[in-house]
Amino acid sequence: MSHYPVMLSEVLEGLRPQAGEAHLDGTFGAGGYSRAILGAAGCSLIAVDRDPTVRVVVDQFRSEFGERFSFHAGPFSELEAAVAESGREHINGVVLDIGVSSMQIDQAERGFSFSKPGPLDMRMSGEGASASDAINRLSERELADIFYVYGEERKSRRVAQFVVRARGESPITTTDQLAEIVSRAIGGKHMKIHPATRVFQALRIFVNDELGELARALSAAERVLAPMGRLVVVTFHSLEDRMVKTFMRARSGLAGGGGSRHNPVAVEGPEATFSLETRKAVTATEQELSENPRSRSAKLRIAVRTQAPSWQEEEFVMPGVVPLSKLEAAL
Known part of the structure; x- marks a missing residue:
């Protein structure tokens, strides 16, 4: 399967890159979102990915876009370090496409799919x-x-x-x-x-500790986004979407607030660090679904950064599941 950036036009509409701005693609992969962002405006882009196989694409981007493009090798939870490496304190947009890419699935030796025999691996890094x-x-x-x-x-x-x-x-x-x-x-x-x-x-x-990575990445995005900076997240799994929805609603002061969508009740607590662009997740168009079946489970959510100080990051713990660190310590 060729690389198909899921809901690309919706991601660009949500991110709204402008000339002179700096944006971050936390899930670089084959570079679909990154190329579109760099092509949409004369902005700079920081790409992040922990998959070592993306190096070939990274080299192509460096040759093509020069100083407008920089890359950080690591999980997207390290996006704050990636921004610091670029010499910036804040950026204007963050996009995250959560989950495994078609590029990884198609490589039988990575062990992500059972469609082809391969080693039972699944490690993104x-x-x-x-x-x-x-x-x-x-x-x-x-x-x-x-x-x-x-x-x-x-x-x-x-x-x-x-x-x-x-x-x-x-x-x-x-x-x-x-x-x-x-x-x-x-x-x-x-x-x-x-x-x-x-x-x-x-x-x-x-x-891959994907939910832990997502929790840490959302908090990091809150810290690096400038006021009016935009956070765009695409998920493919109900647990991931639930986490993003919960984070955005909590940070917008609406979590558990009751009321209706027309008259929400704010929750007492720290000042809201985001405002919600849309209350409901955006889904793929019928045309995209016909072209790319992988888009059928995709949900896109957008939030805009306020001027409020970041909340204190909470440690992520998934109830009822053995931590990955226990397995790694046993190896």
């Missing part, structure tokens, strides 16, 4: 614990919790039982091995999606 480490080392209960919380897999305990039984005979090291085990556990010959889809999604989110 290529470092730390892999999906295979999780599958072969975590307890049955820990695996069941990961499948249920991150994948919303209703048969999580049965899948975990099958995994532990299978790994007792031989280690599970490939995508097709795991997909076959999950298929046997769930059944689902007549399911619209492959029965292993939710389990693979859960493992990917766990191995």
Whole structure:
């Protein structure tokens, strides 16, 4: 599959880049958003990505855009460091496209997909614990919790039982091995999606600490955005969208406030650091859905920075799931 930047026109409309401004693409990937932002106005752009395979694209951008483009190798939670490296204190826009890219899915050796046999890896950075480490080392209960919380897999305990039984005979090291085990556990010959889809999604989110990264990135964006700076986030998973929605509503002073959408009740607390551009998430057009099925689960949310000081960042803890640090410490 060729690279298709999801809801590109909506992202540009939300970001509204202007000449002389500085923006940040926290999920550079194949550079779809970055190229469009740089092409829309004479602005500067800071790109961030922890995937080492994007280096070829980064070199192309440096050659093409010169000093208007800079790159930081690391997770998007480090966007504050990326801004500091560029010599700036504040920027005018941040865009985040959360989740795995089609470029990563298409590389069988990365182990993100079961459509092609490959090593059970799933690490975006290529470092730390892999999906295979999780599958072969975590307890049955820990695996069941990961499948249920991150994948919303209703048969999580049965899948975990099958995994532990299978790994007792031989280690599970490939995508097709795991997909076959999950298929046997769930059944689902007549399911619209492959029965292993939710389990693979859960493992990917766990191995890359995606929700923790998102929580830290949202707080970092709050600190680096200048007044009137714009935060644009595209998500593909209900947990991610819920986190973004909760963050934006809380920071706009509306979390848990009751009332109606026409007459919201503000919550007492720190001064609002964002105002909401739209109350509901933006979704892809019918035309885009026909061209790119991956867009069907995408939701876009936009918030605009106020002049209020940033809130204190809270430590992210996902209830009911073993922390990734425990697995990494055991390796």
